[in-house]
Amino acid sequence: MVNPASLLPASRSAIVTKAAVEVAADRDTASTRLIYVYLGSATFWLLVGTLIGAYLGLKFATPDIDHIAWLSYGRLRPVHTNTVFWGWASLAMIALALYVVPKTSRRRLHSLPLAWVSLGLINAAVLVGDLLLMAGVNNGGQEYREYIWPVQGVFALGVILVTYNMIRTIVGRAIEEIYISNWYIMGGFLWTVALMVIAYVPVYQQTGISETVIQGFYMHMGVGMWFTPMVLGLTYYFLPKLLNKPIYSYSLGVLAFWTQMVFYSMIGAHHFIFAPTPWWLQTVAIIFSVGMIVTLAAGTGNFLMTMKGSFHTVARSYSLPFILVGVIAYFLFSLQGTFEAFRSLNRVWHFTNFTVAHSHLTMYGFVVFLIWGGIYGLVPRLTGREPSHFLAGVHFWFAFVGVAIYTIALMIGGTMQGMSWMAGDAFIESVTMMAPFWLWRALGGGLMFLSHLIFAYNLWCMRPARRDLPQELAAQEAMA
Amino acid sequence: MNFHRNHWLLLGTIFFGFIGLAFIIAILPAQWMQRNTEPLPEAKPLSDIEQRGLEVYIAEGCVACHTQQVRPLPMDSPWGRPTAAADYALLGPMDVWRPYSPAVLGSARTGPDLSNIGARQSSETWQYLHLYNPRAVVKESIMPAYPWLFEPATGAEGDAPVVTIPEAYAPEGGKVVPTEQGQALVAYLLALRQIPIEGASGTTQTASTETSRDSDASAGGDEEKADAKGASLYANTCASCHQANGEGLPGTFPPLVGNAVVLADDPGEHIDTILNGAQGRTIDGTEYASPMPGFADQLDDDQVAAIVNHERTSWGNDAPTVTAEDVAGRREAGAE
Ligand code: HEM
Ligand code: HEM
Numbered sequence A: 001m002v003n004p005a006s007l008l009p010a011s012r013s014a015i016v017t018k019a020a021v022e023v024a025a026d027r028d029t030a031s032t033r034l035i036y037v038y039l040g041s042a043t044f045w046l047l048v049g050t051l052i053g054a055y056l057g058l059k060f061a062t063p064d065i066d067h068i069a070w071l072s073y074g075r076l077r078p079v080h081t082n083t084v085f086w087g088w089a090s091l092a093m094i095a096l097a098l099y100v101v102p103k104t105s106r107r108r109l110h111s112l113p114l115a116w117v118s119l120g121l122i123n124a125a126v127l128v129g130d131l132l133l134m135a136g137v138n139n140g141g142q143e144y145r146e147y148i149w150p151v152q153g154v155f156a157l158g159v160i161l162v163t164y165n166m167i168r169t170i171v172g173r174a175i176e177e178i179y180i181s182n183w184y185i186m187g188g189f190l191w192t193v194a195l196m197v198i199a200y201v202p203v204y205q206q207t208g209i210s211e212t213v214i215q216g217f218y219m220h221m222g223v224g225m226w227f228t229p230m231v232l233g234l235t236y237y238f239l240p241k242l243l244n245k246p247i248y249s250y251s252l253g254v255l256a257f258w259t260q261m262v263f264y265s266m267i268g269a270h271h272f273i274f275a276p277t278p279w280w281l282q283t284v285a286i287i288f289s290v291g292m293i294v295t296l297a298a299g300t301g302n303f304l305m306t307m308k309g310s311f312h313t314v315a316r317s318y319s320l321p322f323i324l325v326g327v328i329a330y331f332l333f334s335l336q337g338t339f340e341a342f343r344s345l346n347r348v349w350h351f352t353n354f355t356v357a358h359s360h361l362t363m364y365g366f367v368v369f370l371i372w373g374g375i376y377g378l379v380p381r382l383t384g385r386e387p388s389h390f391l392a393g394v395h396f397w398f399a400f401v402g403v404a405i406y407t408i409a410l411m412i413g414g415t416m417q418g419m420s421w422m423a424g425d426a427f428i429e430s431v432t433m434m435a436p437f438w439l440w441r442a443l444g445g446g447l448m449f450l451s452h453l454i455f456a457y458n459l460w461c462m463r464p465a466r467r468d469l470p471q472e473l474a475a476q477e478a479m480a
Numbered sequence B: 001m002n003f004h005r006n007h008w009l010l011l012g013t014i015f016f017g018f019i020g021l022a023f024i025i026a027i028l029p030a031q032w033m034q035r036n037t038e039p040l041p042e043a044k045p046l047s048d049i050e051q052r053g054l055e056v057y058i059a060e061g062c063v064a065c066h067t068q069q070v071r072p073l074p075m076d077s078p079w080g081r082p083t084a085a086a087d088y089a090l091l092g093p094m095d096v097w098r099p100y101s102p103a104v105l106g107s108a109r110t111g112p113d114l115s116n117i118g119a120r121q122s123s124e125t126w127q128y129l130h131l132y133n134p135r136a137v138v139k140e141s142i143m144p145a146y147p148w149l150f151e152p153a154t155g156a157e158g159d160a161p162v163v164t165i166p167e168a169y170a171p172e173g174g175k176v177v178p179t180e181q182g183q184a185l186v187a188y189l190l191a192l193r194q195i196p197i198e199g200a201s202g203t204t205q206t207a208s209t210e211t212s213r214d215s216d217a218s219a220g221g222d223e224e225k226a227d228a229k230g231a232s233l234y235a236n237t238c239a240s241c242h243q244a245n246g247e248g249l250p251g252t253f254p255p256l257v258g259n260a261v262v263l264a265d266d267p268g269e270h271i272d273t274i275l276n277g278a279q280g281r282t283i284d285g286t287e288y289a290s291p292m293p294g295f296a297d298q299l300d301d302d303q304v305a306a307i308v309n310h311e312r313t314s315w316g317n318d319a320p321t322v323t324a325e326d327v328a329g330r331r332e333a334g335a336e
Helices: A010-021 A029-059 A073-105 A112-134 A149-171 A180-200 A210-243 A250-265 A268-272 A279-307 A311-316 A320-341 A343-349 A354-383 A389-422 A427-461 A470-479 B007-036 B048-059 B074-079 B124-132 B180-191 B208-213 B223-237 B268-276 B301-313 B324-335
Strands: B150-152 B175-178
Touching: A029 A073, A029 A112, A029 A354, A029 A427, A073 A112, A073 A149, A073 A180, A073 A210, A073 A354, A112 A149, A149 A180, A149 B007, A180 A210, A180 A250, A180 B007, A210 A250, A210 A268, A210 A279, A210 A311, A210 A320, A210 A354, A210 B007, A250 A279, A250 B007, A268 A279, A268 A320, A268 B007, A279 A320, A279 B007, A311 A320, A320 A343, A320 A354, A320 A389, A343 A354, A343 A389, A354 A389, A354 A427, A389 A427, A389 B074, A427 B223, B048 B180, B124 B150, B124 B175, B124 B180, B175 B180, B223 B301, B268 B301, B268 B324, B301 B324
Parallel strands: none
Antiparallel strands: B150 B175
């Protein structure tokens, strides 16, 4: 690679360094409160959602632990997934974006009140949606769009208002160029708005398995065009800023962005390999799943090259280790997804617990770790308060070891499930054989949940001071 | 063309570019599927009660663990023939809150595939017992129990079936009656029967993997292998009622251990029972009311022979074994 600076017009590298690095701690109390309450809501949903996840994991070992309709596995599973998707990860990403977009546009957010409205709408949607799911009211059993349309409509409205808020902020920016973070973040918002509409318009998915074609698309765009670009965009801001140096290559970021948009859009059908959906659709999905390697390598390579030479800083920080894990997980486990898409491997792994391992390696190891990195990187700067470094470390290790146990157990178990089916063993053998792996999963899940409790406590320690007077903050700063 | 400075160009390309791709890869293909999928000529729409059962199936989230999607792979053949788009053609919008066809295909096979469950396990009594508490019939099962689909029997339930629950799982009184929802759900499950398609591989054959895998085993050679095949077929097809240990469920499903038909020197009735099912038999002084389905359509001669031999030589049973030809003979005799 050529010297990154030589790839860029002078004006751009200036922005990168300035926007990313030379920002003094913020003193905007109204916006700090907004961001903090977003993060607080998100963390509440993290605790609810993963307590339920841990309980679901337990149910594999003790199916008779309760006989309550509202808590039965089939009803609770979508509560877990939707809560961590729309309550936790979405709100946390939006919170960070509410900082990054104005910051890199060198102005305040277009409208704080509007952002509060969005928060209310999203919280209300998750609350009502979860209660309805537990009452047995869902959208027809379609993963990640189990909320019925009036509920998802409220969620979408919340997202649409944030999107509008962000667009106005970017349009009124005080610098000429749009920083790469905002490409990804705005991609995430605009694609998700479009996706919500496409997923809920009934016209083309009313009979037979037309719905399945949309479902495959929706499932993958949900993870690939919402969570992925959002956290990548945030990382394009936080990583250089925390390391105090510019991103390795702006152009690689741009390349990854366009391939993300074109390749990722095409691969949804790989969720239904060997299903009676059109064969060509599945083949296209497999081919572009391979194409995704370009995007992955460009993205991860860019981040790792930025980190190169600064690993001592990473080791000293409590936010950067989260980002390092997230970046590596992004590459490795998306690549794992490419392998899962091959017909030869899909027949072993599809329908097994291997898929569940992949879901957590990506959504947790990649997305959630990057979110945590961002939170630990940002909030102390906003509020002037730090969590205990020791507890931040405990959070990191519990989450890391927990998800490792969880997913390694399910990758081994899932592969054995697939082999057992291929060998023609009686089905029930694949159930009894999984028992130890499900125990390991419950153990890993317990550790993960513990780490979330610690994280919630850490977030509490980072809360804004009640009377956020500038002098007081300055005093704290001086002490720190 | 400067994406770095022109925000409307950038945002517009992002947004409309994605929508354009979505049309190509999702919306138009979905529309095409919707227009061009016809149900099989013999397919019947779900009756009212079966449709309500489908709604219970969706509300309870059965799709979290059960697929209704048999892939065109040998490993999927225990579940029936490969499913085709036509199999789902009659699914339609559920109601104004979910104006889409329900997603029954599923994405996890934590429990067995249910595409053909109405044929594989057609005993209503078994279905009720299993829903009340799966462990009452399949000890190792991890499926949730659904007691809220039942009420205690009061003796005044009219036509509703009364189900006797094995002691270890029974509520007070020991007998329950399915609610309307429970009845609807079982009606739906029993309606899940694949319609044969000419030429589709593995047409509703249980475990035809074994046929291809072990075809040489029962044809003479390796006895151990043949018994492994019988054991596996027994586990998939029979054990849910007669239990893995052959003891059955007291009063509901008869034991095969020490069973007169299984031990008889003449295997005729044993083979016939598997081929054609049974109902209302009195075995060892107990009358068994719930019917046993026949498996003539699902198992070939080899497979029936393997099961018969497994039953005749396991759990202390020791009776003369049979060959595929014996089964073929009974089949022909029955057809006349
Ligand atoms: C190159 C990128 C990726 C490829 C090619 C890919 C591929 C796949 C495939 C083939 C499956 C289906 C597995 C099966 O059902 O047998 C799958 C499932 C899944 N993937 Fe990925 N993946 C990628 C990246 C990601 C990322 C970045 C995330 C999260 C942010 C993610 C989250 C998931 C989830 C949640 C599922 C489970 C869906 C379900 O419930 O069935 N994947 N992926
Ligand atoms: C304490 C932490 C967690 C535990 C114990 C946990 C546990 C579980 C369990 C038991 C399932 C059902 C698996 C099955 O059906 O076999 C599940 C599914 C899922 N969880 Fe989690 N989870 C946790 C955290 C998270 C987080 C933070 C996310 C995402 C941000 C997440 C995303 C998912 C997804 C996408 C699925 C669906 C998987 C699939 O369909 O393949 N989980 N989780």
